[in-house]
Amino acid sequence: MIFLPVVFLLYWFVFKKLRWQNLLILVASYVFYGWWDWRFLILIVITSLSSFFSGLLIQHYEGRRGVQRAVSAANIVLNLGILATFKYFNFFAGNLQALFSALGVTLDWPTLNIILPVGISFYTFQALSYSIDVYARRIKPTRDMVAFFSFISFFRNWWRVPSSVQPTCCPRCFRNGVLIIARLLMACVRCFGALSRS
Numbered sequence: 001m002i003f004l005p006v007v008f009l010l011y012w013f014v015f016k017k018l019r020w021q022n023l024l025i026l027v028a029s030y031v032f033y034g035w036w037d038w039r040f041l042i043l044i045v046i047t048s049l050s051s052f053f054s055g056l057l058i059q060h061y062e063g064r065r066g067v068q069r070a071v072s073a074a075n076i077v078l079n080l081g082i083l084a085t086f087k088y089f090n091f092f093a094g095n096l097q098a099l100f101s102a103l104g105v106t107l108d109w110p111t112l113n114i115i116l117p118v119g120i121s122f123y124t125f126q127a128l129s130y131s132i133d134v135y136a137r138r139i140k141p142t143r144d145m146v147a148f149f150s151f152i153s154f155f156r157n158w159w160r161v162p163s164s165v166q167p168t169c170c171p172r173c174f175r176n177g178v179l180i181i182a183r184l185l186m187a188c189v190r191c192f193g194a195l196s197r198s
Helices: 004-015 018-034 042-062 063-088 089-102 120-135 145-153 155-159 170-174 180-197
Strands: none
Touching: 018 042, 018 145, 042 120, 042 145, 063 089, 063 120, 089 155, 120 145, 120 180
């Protein structure tokens, strides 16, 4: 219950420089995310690294559209593959078994005994929207890894619907004022609501 107020106070009154504020957001988000299961941090790190470096590679190969397309496609396949494995594999495996069972065919299809990682849809599409925007030349890639990782992992965003992602909102991590009061209060309300339902 004290997590959000502590982050808020540290952000506004202790860490004055933007880089330290972004680092605080990154650490707080990883603590928030890893509290459920620290192994899920591996997934968000892979997604963040993939999209961060794909943006840099797309910029590096400016003028070579074929290479840029391949880099962008590889990043999309990797991230959607992770999302599909953790969110939809068991769903499709179960339905495939039911379909073949209805046809009189026994199909011994494996299922994965995994828990759905918190926020995986949001941060996956958040990362993909960034790399796609870089490929489409709507934004320039950042070289600030801390700012980018905080942009992907910012815990307040995980109560939002993935389709509501604004693909060009990345610059908000490069200026002060990420945590405005209204957004923090909304995060508190949603957090308490989620806890009350658990």
